Amino acid sequence: KFVVVVTGNPYLVSNLTVWSGIRAEVKFKLPPIDFSKLGLDKVYVTFYMNDGDNVQWNIMMRDFWEDPYRGKVPVAWTISPFLVDLAPLVMKYYVETMSELDAFVSGPSGAGYWYPNVNPEYTDEFLGLTNEYFKRSGLMFTEVLGEFLDGETLPKYAKELRVLAIKIGYRGMDTFPYYTSESPVPIIPGTIEFSEGEERKAYNWLRAIATVYKRRPLHVLVICVPWEFKSLKSLRLLADMISSDKELMLVNFHEFVIMLNPEYGTKLAEELLKRAKGTGVSKRTLLEAEDCLRVAKKYCEEGRWREASLEANKALRILASSLKLISKED
Structure with missing residues (x-):
């Protein structure tokens, strides 16, 4: 049974009784890989769209999905694994129309909005449910809420879910991917946060990162909060700036993760x-x-x-x- 509660949001979820009754066999898939781009002396950049745990956002994501700039910019779209039950036909639509630059990441923190560090006693039970939904949906990446998780939670996520990467936190955290000592699964924070109309500001941040941090390859996840965008045009404008910079390289989220795992x-x-x-x-x-x-x-x-x-x-x-x-x- 599902209870979907939506408050204080202009985007409503309607007809879930109908959507959930239309069955479709489908799994999320990984975008293709250009292996020749991997591991160069570059600052690698990809975009990440937050708030995919919200079922209403999953439904309204169609507005962005049909944007003319979608498929021209590498974006990791967070999405709910519950779509496999709640709206499998919507899930099928996204899977069958994804581009080579689109990737899907489970919204936080797997099977539902949850902070592991707040309710650690439920971690095993929660991961069991999440694992079931990941197997059914095909999701290979997840976001986990809580910027300051203990040393047990993240390795447990990596081991129990067999994900390829864990994205941590919500906002930009001014830091870079790292590992726990127990697992090769990369922990990927958002490095910078980007809002519509702030292309020059975001590019200047990327230039500053490339100048200050000399380690190569270096990986920068650009966080986008969907409620702050009316279209994907700003992403395309920033992507064009990145593409014209010899020190920076755009990759899809799958390629981004391969280099780190x-x-x-x-x-x-x-x-x-x-x-x-x-x-x-x-x-x-x-x-x-x-x-x-x-x-x-x-x-x-x-x-x-x-x-x-x-x-x-x-x-x-x-x-x-x-x-x-x-x-x-x-």
Whole structure:
């Protein structure tokens, strides 16, 4: 049973009895990957749209979804895993019309709006329900509320849900992705927050980040609060500024995560390696990729997640470049 309570909001949810009665078999999918872009000496940027735990936002998201700039800017859209029951046809619409730049992330904090640090005694029960809905919906990323979570909650999320990444907090937090000691699943905070009409301000922040923080690759998640936007035009204007800057690179959220999750990156690299061995890729290239993977696995065993990610990214880039060359020659 569901009780959907909507207060103080102009966007209402109506006809859930009808929507929930129309069945559709569908799962969210991951956007494609351009492996050649991964792990370069760049500041990587992607956009993140908040408030997807709200079912009314999931329904009204169609306004943004049909915006002419959607699909021209990489956006991670938060969405409720409950749509698989409440409005599967709406979920099917988003899945079947997503672009290569769209990705879906479970709204906070999984199966419902919840602060794990406020009710820690319910964590196991909550994650059990969330895991059921993630399996049914196909979601591979989640947001978790609470900027100051204890050292047990985040590893438990990573282990129990088998997600590829955890986005933490609501607003921009002026910080960058990090790891817990127990898990290679990256914890991704919003680095900066962006509102409509503030393209120049946001770009200046990105330039300041690129100037002050010399570590490369560096990953910046740009937070967008949907209630502060009438369209996606501002995102496109900022994206154009980013694209014209040689130090910055736009990627979709899936690509963003691959560069940060060493176990996932290594798994994908091993799949590319198998493909490469059946083509005309040189033995030298194969050995170089295998060496990167060996080092990546060693670092994973030691819990050196960032170093492992760098090696996995290198292997992915080497193999992708070689396979692309073979394809062109064919």
